[in-house]
């Protein structure tokens with residue numbers, strides 16, 4: 001099964017083939033600032049199993065070894081990749097044509113959760 005996604009303006013697109021490594025929410029400060037959102041949800045997908053279907057995103061190194069991709073036209077956050085997690089790229093699940101096609105099962109950096117964000121999410125058992 002291939003899942004497709006795109007940014008707000010549609011210039012950047014991607015297609016994910018085969019199974020994901022994981023799907024999870026992240027509460028960390030860097031993800032929040034990068035996306036302008038109180039929580040982000042990533043799909044960890046193996047490199048070599050996905051491709052760009054439109055323009056490639058611009059890349060910002062948010063800290064040494066950590067790269068965040070965004071659409072240079074509309075500014076939408078598209079991916080995160082890190083030297084600390086080689087072999088996989090983390091795509092923003094909210095950009096999928098059908099974001100409900102995946103089920104987050106993990107929560108990262110829970111200790112950075114904003115106090116007005118819920119602590120638990122439907123279908124997401126692990127903390």
Ligand SMILES: [Zn+2]
Pocket residue numbers: 007008009010011012071072073074075076
């Ligand atoms: Zn765009």
Ligand SMILES: [Zn+2]
Pocket residue numbers: 026027028029030031032109
């Ligand atoms: Zn994060």
